[in-house]
Amino acid sequence: MLKDFVGLIALIILLFTNIAFSPRYFLDCENSIRARPLVTPVHIVPEWYFLYAYCILKSFERKVVGVIILLLRVTFFPILSSKLNRMNGVKHKFIIVVWLINFILLTKIGALELGYPYSHLRLVCTFIHFIPLISFW
Numbered sequence: 001m002l003k004d005f006v007g008l009i010a011l012i013i014l015l016f017t018n019i020a021f022s023p024r025y026f027l028d029c030e031n032s033i034r035a036r037p038l039v040t041p042v043h044i045v046p047e048w049y050f051l052y053a054y055c056i057l058k059s060f061e062r063k064v065v066g067v068i069i070l071l072l073r074v075t076f077f078p079i080l081s082s083k084l085n086r087m088n089g090v091k092h093k094f095i096i097v098v099w100l101i102n103f104i105l106l107t108k109i110g111a112l113e114l115g116y117p118y119s120h121l122r123l124v125c126t127f128i129h130f131i132p133l134i135s136f137w
Contacts, residue, residue, distance in 0.1 A: 043113055051110030052103055056129070058114065059122040069126070095132050102128045 018025060024032070030041075046054050056073075057066035106125050112118050 045111050048107065048111075051108075052106040052129075053110075055106045055110030055122055056126050058110070059126045069130075073130070099129070099132055 045051065053070055056069055057063065060066040060069070102125055106122075106129060109118055109122055109125060
């Protein structure tokens, strides 16, 4: 227990040293830019945990379609989880792994600016995101 206490004290000293001598070390560099209320920044992105939803919203020209797709995701994915429990173990794991990789890819693409390869890749990833839902109906 003494070793754990010494480690905790060392961690607290390291944390306070960082706060005292370089408080901006872990901050984003865009936080230092002076705010201009009449100019919107070129690339605004939400926090990392909303990037997949932002990518799905940017996939469609009409934002109403993107909102409807996100509402369908929130509504029908709990139903999907109950149907996945009745499946074969290997098929279930494969679907989960593919969906998780696609989710990570949607999150990465959501932070990128609109461009040629990413606009098509967004649509493909959005479709892949909903394939488990479509395949069970």
